[in-house]
Amino acid sequence: MSSIKTYLLIILGIFLCTNSISAQNKAYKGIKDIDLVDELTGRRKTLVTVEKGDTLYANEATYQYLQENEGNTMHYLPLEYKGITGYADSHLIYPIKLSDQDTLKFLQTKRIEDRTVQERLLVPAIDWTMNTVTDFMTWFWFIVFSLVGALIFFVASFSDKLKSFGLIMVGFSLSAASICEFFYILHATRYVIWFVYPSVVGGWGHVILNFIIFSALCGVQAGLYYYLAYTCITGDMRLKVKLNKGEEDFADDEDDDESPNSFFKNLGVLPILIGFALMILMWVDYFTGSKMSGTPYIVLISLLGVGGIIELFYLFKYKMWTTGLLMPIFYIVGGIGLAGIVMILGMLAVLIVIAGAVFAFLAILAVGALGGLIGTMAQAGKRVEGYDEFGNKVTGTMDAFGDIRGDDGKTYKQKSNWF
16 A cells, blocks of 8 residues: 555656646747757757747657756757757757746756856846846847947036936946846856857858947947046036136145045946956866856955945045945946956957967968968979988979979989088
8 A cells, every 4th residue: 555655656746846847948949040950979860950030849858858867968958849859959049938927947958067156056046037038138138228328328417417417327327237237147148159159140240240249339338337437536526516717726726635546546447357357267167177166256246345435435525425325336236247248258359369369370371381382383393403311412303392303213302401
């Protein structure tokens, strides 16, 4: 009797587990065209090519495979497309909702010991971002709209009447962009730099264009962030009224005496420096087997809090209570996303520099080899003389390959003493 109960409990557990899994990640799409192959090893045969934007569906084979390989590396997943079940590259697909009631879950496809910091520590946040919007590009468009708004308010801040309002709204807009950037990085964890994949965007021309666009957006964000931080520290937000000439001269002298040093004026550069430091950490973590804890990342990000406290000090010093409370928040929140984007573009820039250096080196070798070949061919047919390894004098004719056709009927390889 007890064995029957045990058997029923096992069946019930499997049923409940299967239902809970099947309630998540019912369907997927690819960031590019996906080949559905017939097996995981050997000479794989492509069963069907799934075009970008088409939907692949999970089935019982998918859920069973996920259960059996949990905690292990899963380069491919069994999925169904138009009645055909095959294996799709797990790093080129992302889960989608078939209905509003569906729940998406971040797909762990690496061994536990190989997972990155965000894959180990930020999975709940990743799940939240995946279930909040339709796809990762939604966060990107939020970023664009926020930066456009920041530009508009930046222009408005040049008006004396709208200066404080404009600067505050620039801070709100940059903070919104930063939050969306953070969510974008989480949501698109494994394909965050999709825009530089030629196979995804349609060729190298689009890659170059996308890189320019993303770099321009990052430049606009960094410039506005620096402007906001500089304005807060230097006290430009305190100029509420127009001074007459005598008072203006006196005010200038007073500002010169109390002007903060260049370090504090340039606090807006701090997120950029943090971004490059994060980039270095990411490389170190990658080449050391993804063993690094989240502590170094937290320490770096927390440096933004120091900059925020400095801003609060300067604004409170001049009794700017409202802006003194708001601007440090804008500085910290706005700096997080900027640091993350700088980290991503910095990694791309390093790869571009490395690729450029390799290309230049190969180009120099190719030009040298081509020049030598042309020089050798130009000397073809020329009469030359020299000495063989025994010291015997040899005369002959140089051919197109630089070899010497001796008058004695033998072929000699050219050496330095042939000329």
